[in-house]
Amino acid sequence: MDEEKGISKAVIARLPRYYRYLGELMEEGRERISSQELSQRMKVTASQIRQDLNHFGGFGQQGYGYNVRFLHESIAKILGIDRQHNLIIIGAGNLGQAIANYANFERGGFMIKGMFDVNPRLIGLVVRGVEILGVDDLERFIREHDVQIVALTLPKAKAAEIADRVVKAGIKAIWNFAHVDLVVPEDVVVENVHLSESLMRLSYRVSSIQDQAKERALRERGDQERAAKERSKARRLQVFEEKKAAMR
Amino acid sequence: MDEEKGISKAVIARLPRYYRYLGELMEEGRERISSQELSQRMKVTASQIRQDLNHFGGFGQQGYGYNVRFLHESIAKILGIDRQHNLIIIGAGNLGQAIANYANFERGGFMIKGMFDVNPRLIGLVVRGVEILGVDDLERFIREHDVQIVALTLPKAKAAEIADRVVKAGIKAIWNFAHVDLVVPEDVVVENVHLSESLMRLSYRVSSIQDQAKERALRERGDQERAAKERSKARRLQVFEEKKAAMR
Numbered sequence: 001m002d003e004e005k006g007i008s009k010a011v012i013a014r015l016p017r018y019y020r021y022l023g024e025l026m027e028e029g030r031e032r033i034s035s036q037e038l039s040q041r042m043k044v045t046a047s048q049i050r051q052d053l054n055h056f057g058g059f060g061q062q063g064y065g066y067n068v069r070f071l072h073e074s075i076a077k078i079l080g081i082d083r084q085h086n087l088i089i090i091g092a093g094n095l096g097q098a099i100a101n102y103a104n105f106e107r108g109g110f111m112i113k114g115m116f117d118v119n120p121r122l123i124g125l126v127v128r129g130v131e132i133l134g135v136d137d138l139e140r141f142i143r144e145h146d147v148q149i150v151a152l153t154l155p156k157a158k159a160a161e162i163a164d165r166v167v168k169a170g171i172k173a174i175w176n177f178a179h180v181d182l183v184v185p186e187d188v189v190v191e192n193v194h195l196s197e198s199l200m201r202l203s204y205r206v207s208s209i210q211d212q213a214k215e216r217a218l219r220e221r222g223d224q225e226r227a228a229k230e231r232s233k234a235r236r237l238q239v240f241e242e243k244k245a246a247m248r
Numbered sequence: 249m250d251e252e253k254g255i256s257k258a259v260i261a262r263l264p265r266y267y268r269y270l271g272e273l274m275e276e277g278r279e280r281i282s283s284q285e286l287s288q289r290m291k292v293t294a295s296q297i298r299q300d301l302n303h304f305g306g307f308g309q310q311g312y313g314y315n316v317r318f319l320h321e322s323i324a325k326i327l328g329i330d331r332q333h334n335l336i337i338i339g340a341g342n343l344g345q346a347i348a349n350y351a352n353f354e355r356g357g358f359m360i361k362g363m364f365d366v367n368p369r370l371i372g373l374v375v376r377g378v379e380i381l382g383v384d385d386l387e388r389f390i391r392e393h394d395v396q397i398v399a400l401t402l403p404k405a406k407a408a409e410i411a412d413r414v415v416k417a418g419i420k421a422i423w424n425f426a427h428v429d430l431v432v433p434e435d436v437v438v439e440n441v442h443l444s445e446s447l448m449r450l451s452y453r454v455s456s457i458q459d460q461a462k463e464r465a466l467r468e469r470g471d472q473e474r475a476a477k478e479r480s481k482a483r484r485l486q487v488f489e490e491k492k493a494a495m496r
Contacts, residue, residue: 109451
């Protein structure tokens with residue numbers, strides 16, 4: 001079996017993207033695909049693809065291609081999305097509701113068992129058939145509904161306290177949207193989604209492009225002194241370009 | 249100035265986190281902080297912090313610490329969040345509305361100029377004072393409101409087509425939440441937030457822990473044969489542990 005060989009963390013990190021493309025191929029009714037065609041679709045070299053998918057045993061046959069469904073199912077097994085994960089969402093604001101409504105998750109075996117909030121004005125509301133509960137009985141709910149994953153979409157002021165509570169209640173996986181670094185025991189995994197840091201990275205890259213454009217405009221106007229000033233700013237762009245190159 | 253030295257992409261990637269911690273210190277009314285204390289708060293070595301913050305010139309004085317506000321402002325400048333970025337959100341569903349309501353963004357200089365949707369049932373609704381518009385006049389709106397960033401929170405079926413339109417309209421930065429890889433020209437930057445891939449990474453880590461627990465239980469029950477089976481699954485956990493170690 002695949003794990004016998006031990007799969008590197010770099011390959012694991014790439015699996016969700018393979019899984020997505022294979023799912024699209026299945027929607028198109030494709031049964032097989034060659035590493036060459038997959039390479040063109042995913043903008044990854046064919047040899048990279050062959051290396052990665054070799055981990056799943058010899059079902060990439062020369063000149064015959066990969067069995068899409070089998071590969072899709074094998075990757076699902078590795079990622080653990082072939083089994084059911086019970087999930088609750090704590091923080092029933094817009095982001096929490098967005099996640100509750102993200103139907104794709106259930107296709108991946110993620111069952112939203114409950115939604116919670118600390119804001120009394122939200123308690124009792126129903127989102128997609130799920131009633132928003134208060135956090136008083138959080139521990140009992142986690143126990144009774146065999147919850148494995150907690151999505152934290154609370155303001156950061158409340159997130160740390162709630163995280164402590166769910167960890168004490170036995171939760172080993174937190175999907176953290178709160179803009180704070182949670183302190184958890186070694187055996188608890190936290191997947192962070194820091195939206196504002198993502199937006200800052202984008203801002204950095206946009207600003208670099210703006211600075212470079214400004215410098216170009218100044219140079220064209222022959223304003224050498226100010227162009228030099230802008231050039232130093234534009235250094236940022238180099239960094240960004242390196243980054244982009246590194247990602248290719 | 250900082251960029252004269254050229255800041256590595258690794259440092260840039262760490263800046264949003266520094267920015268967040270410095271912001272929290274300002275909220276606490278702190279004027280200065282030593283690399284040692286910042287190190288304890290951020291769980292990063294003090295020497296790492298000194299290395300990173302050296303790029304901003306010599307305002308970390310021995311035994312005196314960093315000037316919190318100056319450092320906060322300097323990082324804001326590098327990230328380009330000291331200037332205003334006009335942003336529109338295309339896709340006014342839950343996720344789009346979550347982003348529209350995420351007040352923090354405006355503190356970072358991100359002004360939400362408009363919300364758009366392809367769904368006629370949403371057009372005309374008002375979210376936080378912003379009316380949801382149809383996409384017919386998208387290009388004109390981008391021009392007239394000097395929009396620099398487009399947040400794409402559309403279903404993936406529509407995302408590629410809309411991305412092409414906004415790029416043709418001159419947009420150089422897309423914050424992509426659609427579960428698809430956008431194909432854009434070299435000079436357009438895309439920051440992807442693929443929530444379901446994030447959840448799959450979490451699922452992988454949770455499943456690894458479950459497999460290991462199962463193996464342990466079997467071994468305790470002395471069921472060696474089945475334990476061996478589970479052990480191969482548990483290899484995943486090693487990968488995850490390596491990953492975790494690597495992140496420290």
